Amino acid sequence: MDNHNLVNLQNVTFTYEGDVVALSNLNLTVKKGEFVVVLGANGAGKSTLCYLISGIVPHIYGGRRRGDVQVGDIDPWDEPLYNTAQRCGLLMQDPEVQLFMPTIKAELAFGPANLGIAREEIARRTKEALELVRMNGLEERNPRDLSGGQKQRTALAAVLTMKPKILILDEPTSQLDPLGRWEVGEAIEELKHKGDLAIIMTTHETEEILHLADQVLVLDRGQTVLQGTPAHVFSQVEELDKAGIKTPAMIRAQIKFFSFPNSSKNLPPPIKTSLTITELANEIQTAVMDGKLKVNPSITQAQPNPQSLSTPAEPILEARGLTVEFPGPPTVTALQNIQLTIRRGEFIGIIGQNGSGKSTLVKSFVGLLRPQKGEVLFKGQSIHNLSVGEIARRIGLVLQNPDYQLFTSSCRDEVRFGLQNLGIPDDEIPKLIDEALDLVGLKDEADLFPFRLSFGDRRKLAVAATIALNPEVLIMDEPTTAQDHRGRYQLADLALELHKEKGSTIIMITHDVDLIARYAQRLIVLHAGRILLDGPTAEVFVQIDELKKSFVIPPFATQLAMHLDSIGIPPTIMTLEQLFDYFSPLS
Amino acid sequence: MQPVFRYTNLDTPIHRLHPLVKLAYVALTLVLVMYPIRPTDMPVLLIWLGLSAILWTVARIELRRFATLFKILLGTFLFLIIIQGFTYRFGHTPLITIGHLRLWEADLGIITKEGVWFGIVLSIRVLAAASSLPLFVMTTSTSEIMTAMDKLRIPNTATFMFVSALSFTSLIFEMWGSIVEAQKLRAFDIDRMNIFQRAFKAYIPIITPLILLLFRKANDFQIAMETKGFGAPIKPTEIEVLTVRWSDYVWLAFIVGVFILCTVVKFF
Numbered sequence: 001m002d003n004h005n006l007v008n009l010q011n012v013t014f015t016y017e018g019d020v021v022a023l024s025n026l027n028l029t030v031k032k033g034e035f036v037v038v039l040g041a042n043g044a045g046k047s048t049l050c051y052l053i054s055g056i057v058p059h060i061y062g063g064r065r066r067g068d069v070q071v072g073d074i075d076p077w078d079e080p081l082y083n084t085a086q087r088c089g090l091l092m093q094d095p096e097v098q099l100f101m102p103t104i105k106a107e108l109a110f111g112p113a114n115l116g117i118a119r120e121e122i123a124r125r126t127k128e129a130l131e132l133v134r135m136n137g138l139e140e141r142n143p144r145d146l147s148g149g150q151k152q153r154t155a156l157a158a159v160l161t162m163k164p165k166i167l168i169l170d171e172p173t174s175q176l177d178p179l180g181r182w183e184v185g186e187a188i189e190e191l192k193h194k195g196d197l198a199i200i201m202t203t204h205e206t207e208e209i210l211h212l213a214d215q216v217l218v219l220d221r222g223q224t225v226l227q228g229t230p231a232h233v234f235s236q237v238e239e240l241d242k243a244g245i246k247t248p249a250m251i252r253a254q255i256k257f258f259s260f261p262n263s264s265k266n267l268p269p270p271i272k273t274s275l276t277i278t279e280l281a282n283e284i285q286t287a288v289m290d291g292k293l294k295v296n297p298s299i300t301q302a303q304p305n306p307q308s309l310s311t312p313a314e315p316i317l318e319a320r321g322l323t324v325e326f327p328g329p330p331t332v333t334a335l336q337n338i339q340l341t342i343r344r345g346e347f348i349g350i351i352g353q354n355g356s357g358k359s360t361l362v363k364s365f366v367g368l369l370r371p372q373k374g375e376v377l378f379k380g381q382s383i384h385n386l387s388v389g390e391i392a393r394r395i396g397l398v399l400q401n402p403d404y405q406l407f408t409s410s411c412r413d414e415v416r417f418g419l420q421n422l423g424i425p426d427d428e429i430p431k432l433i434d435e436a437l438d439l440v441g442l443k444d445e446a447d448l449f450p451f452r453l454s455f456g457d458r459r460k461l462a463v464a465a466t467i468a469l470n471p472e473v474l475i476m477d478e479p480t481t482a483q484d485h486r487g488r489y490q491l492a493d494l495a496l497e498l499h500k501e502k503g504s505t506i507i508m509i510t511h512d513v514d515l516i517a518r519y520a521q522r523l524i525v526l527h528a529g530r531i532l533l534d535g536p537t538a539e540v541f542v543q544i545d546e547l548k549k550s551f552v553i554p555p556f557a558t559q560l561a562m563h564l565d566s567i568g569i570p571p572t573i574m575t576l577e578q579l580f581d582y583f584s585p586l587s
Numbered sequence: 588m589q590p591v592f593r594y595t596n597l598d599t600p601i602h603r604l605h606p607l608v609k610l611a612y613v614a615l616t617l618v619l620v621m622y623p624i625r626p627t628d629m630p631v632l633l634i635w636l637g638l639s640a641i642l643w644t645v646a647r648i649e650l651r652r653f654a655t656l657f658k659i660l661l662g663t664f665l666f667l668i669i670i671q672g673f674t675y676r677f678g679h680t681p682l683i684t685i686g687h688l689r690l691w692e693a694d695l696g697i698i699t700k701e702g703v704w705f706g707i708v709l710s711i712r713v714l715a716a717a718s719s720l721p722l723f724v725m726t727t728s729t730s731e732i733m734t735a736m737d738k739l740r741i742p743n744t745a746t747f748m749f750v751s752a753l754s755f756t757s758l759i760f761e762m763w764g765s766i767v768e769a770q771k772l773r774a775f776d777i778d779r780m781n782i783f784q785r786a787f788k789a790y791i792p793i794i795t796p797l798i799l800l801l802f803r804k805a806n807d808f809q810i811a812m813e814t815k816g817f818g819a820p821i822k823p824t825e826i827e828v829l830t831v832r833w834s835d836y837v838w839l840a841f842i843v844g845v846f847i848l849c850t851v852v853k854f855f
Contacts, residue, residue: 056810082819090814097807100754102594106730106826111815113824122824140596144757162815368768389774397772403803404762405769407795417792418773451799465773 005029005070006166006198007053012067014048014057022048024222026067030215032165033195037209037230038202040219041244041484043454046202049219050170052076053200055084072165086115089164093171093482095151099143104135104154107143111162122161129157133187148354149180153187167191169201173208174482177354177511179551181208188212204484206234206248207556211274218243231271244486249514249556249576250275256580257284257293277556281563288567295567296584313344314379316505317365317395317473321374324360324529334360336529337374344472347499347506349520349537351513352550356526358509362475365507366397389422396471400478402462406450411442411461414450415468422469436468440494456487463494474498475507480515488512492519517541517555517574525550538572592652592721593757594728601646602726605835606735608842609723612642615846616719620712622853626677626704631853632711638845639718646726653718660710660717667713668706675702724753730827743823751808758804759797766796 007030014023023045030036040046051057052069055076069075072087092098101107108126117125130136133153138146143154152172159167169188173181185208191197192212203209216233218226220243226233234240234251241247254271275283287293322338325331335357342348350358363369364376367383376383378394386394399405408414415433424432437443440460445453450461459479467474479491492515498504510516516523516537523540525533527550533540541547541554542562553559561573573579596602601609619635622628643653672682676691678699686696727735729750736746767777770792777789812818 054814056814060806060810060813080819081813082816082821085814085816090810092807092811094807096758097804098811100751100808100812101730102728103596103730106728109730109824109826110817113826114816114819114821116819116821116824119824119826119828122826142594142596144593158815363768366772368771388771388776388779392772392774399765399769399772401765403800404765404796405773405792407792407799417775421774469774 004031006032006072007200008068008070009052010068012052012065012069014052014063014065016048016061016063022063022222023052023219026219026222026224028217028227030166030198030200032198034214035192035199035201035209035212036215036217037213038200038217038219039204039206039243039245040202041486042456043221044219044243045222046219047170048222050090050168050200050202053166054088054090054168055079055081056090082115085111085162085164087164088166088168089159089162090168090170091152091156091159091172093174095148095155095175098155098158099151102142103140104130104143104157105139107154108158108161111158115162125161125163126157129160132160132190133157134183147180148176149183152176152180152184156184156187164197166198166200169199169203171202171204171482173203173205177551178553179353181205182551204246206246207250210234210248210250213273218245220244230273234273235271244484246485250277250280252576253280253556253560253579256576257287257583277559278563281560284560284564285567294584295569296582313346315341315377316344316379317342318377318380319361319364319374320377322361322364322371322376323373324357324364324369325372334529335364335371338529338531340524340531340534342473342505342507344505345499345503347496347519347521348508349516349523350507350509350526351511351516351523351552352526352532356550357529358526359477360529361526362397362477362507362509365473365475366395367391368397392418392469392471393422394471395473395475396466396469397475397477398459398463398466398479400481402455402458405462405465406458409449410447411437411450411453411464412446414461415465418465418469432468432470436464439467439497440464441490456483456490459483459487459491460494463491467498471504473505473507475509477509478511479508480510480512488515495519513541513552514555514575517558525552538574541574542571592656592724594753595648595725596728597647597726599646599726600834600838601642601722603832603834604726604838605829605831606723606727606731607738607829608835608839609727610735610739611839612842613719613723615842616716619846619849620716622850624709624712626701626708628853629708629711631849632708632715634845634849634852636711636715636718638842639715639722642722643718646722648722648725652721652725656717656721657714660713663713664706664710667709668703669698671706671709672698672702675699675705678702678705728827729753731829734825734827734829737823737825738829744818747812747817751812755801755804755808759801762797762800763793766793766800769796 007028009026009028012023012026015021038046038049051061053071057063058077059081065077069077071084074083076084099107101110105126108129109122112122112125133156135153135157143151146154173184176184189212192199201209210230213230216230217224218233225243226236226239234247237247237255251271288295319338319340322335324335325333352358360369364371383391406414408417412433415436416429419429419432437446440463442457442460442464450458453461474495476495480488495506495508496519499506508520520537523537524531525540532550533543533546541558547554555574557573557576557579558571561569561579562571565571569582673695674693676693678701680700681697682700682703683698684696688695732750733746775792777785777793780789
């Protein structure tokens, strides 16, 4: 093996027990200082790759392997896990399961202490790791009291105190809010710039890694479909689409504006992966001035997408002076004097940092939380005068994690459970089950054990169990968390279908601004338990200064449009498709 | 939701106390409650409970935590008092008479004054026993527990199983709350069910997902621990250096003194 290659996989095929082929004929080499990004839809084999390199396979999860794997000077297959752990550190998605000590200091010392490292050396490593993740000064804090981003940075620091040469990051930001993602992203960027480690990161967030990656590997059902530099991989838009990968908006914009009718089909277009939005806007403006691009004169006003309600409907849900506090110490005021009216048939997005009160608000809507002050009204009637069953018939809330509710032996029984609780006559139930499963696309899986479904399908099953109760309002709490690109849009499309066909009122909580821009008519931004902004989505997204308070960054297309003001592009554009409509190439 | 008996990082004499002294208090509590019980034991138990109250107060543990412990045990207390009230064989002063059903020396139709008193004594014994371990857990960090266990030559794996179980408690609390909420959203309201409904059908939709989730979390937990070298055949570094101070001896003498006093009061 080349001495510089810290990871070397040659023709690796891995099959889990039960003959599930997770990786097939994979080749990968990673050098010191190199940053490799692994992309793929859920189930593509990304985590299996992480487990193979870090020795989790076969020591915790069993299976069969063909081909060669070298990690530093060892093959993790033949070594005990604590040996591999000294060469290769693994940061997982969920920070909660990686933190088990009462203080950050003890957490960081746990790994090296297990290896018998001297106390002074552990103290030195702890200090260095905390400085790198910018957590110094918080040594005595309990990890459980930290924000999501801080928890994940603590978990990262705990991996770094093991002094690995290779760092595996398995979707490290997928469960974090934008601020948490930014914080962890900063730490990862710092590690990349130091250049001491070989870093392998799996993610769905292609925008976040565009400027960091040296090599990109795209997996689809265990097969390598693309591999190479970011410019090479991200220029293959069709292949990426097929694999369920989101092409970064920056790349899509470059391809649309500059490539590229004249470029040879055999050569990748000259994509720039480190371009900033300002630089891209300048290039577009130059292209317009040079006559290479034309602003389409036929469009004079950006049409909001999606359309707002033409005439205001009657209120369906109202929050009047809603204040919710959680007992401490210290007492936490999660919502403060919320005044809000939601009208029948609206499609509303709610965004804001974790802890801003989003989930508290929707849990108050369904009576799971009792406010200290104020009230929630459903069609003018206090929600607390309704029983749990009466609320379930009117307002459906799909929680983030479907696994908190699934307990039966088949998807059919899972949907049946709620219907039986409501006392629906037995002869009506099968029809309602079939309709709900059909709507979410799980009719063929009706008799399967729910835990045999993928995470995305389990979420759909949770939605089916809710919509079978035929609620007038459907609330989805973070349907995009830990979902791949395709899965995110499947659930949003489902909500849109209910909205259009049944006239359901939809409320969607998410951190995905691109998704919300595409679907929501109205956007509510929560910050520190208060409503910071509330209005038509396009109008909210242009209030940059207000959004900054809540660490919300508008969609890429809106940001770009704001920089193209001088050539007549309105800032209320929310999607790239809307923006592209304003331009036409010169014939 | 945070677990009630979680370690709180405070700087109090009890937090600073050597973990082995705190373990001695737990051990002596267990010895005391193992003594054969008599209805006249109330002063002994109250003295020991008084010691616990002193330790809880000096440790600045919020009253609500003790109240929670009391609430958790309340069902047990009521059970003990009612059962003893009906069945205590030396009971002879009727408090409430429902009917007559003689079984050996007891009349199961009568709640006796002596039986109720004995039930109260048993309840205080349970409270004294149950208040010792939370005090240890709430005032001793995981690293201190591990070092102290190591000093007692308890295998590292066993110690870590104990401290992991403590960590898992908080996860179980959180998951339980989330599952109850998720099922309420499907019109399944466990909070409104009576004890029999809960016992027969209510817990399946709650406990099944809880167990499945715990299996999954336990897997992730194992990965996180083993990728940090846990289980390596190497003697782990002691992170906490436990030094014995004069105050440890004073507290130990005080605790042992109270224990001797209790023993004397009980047997002489």
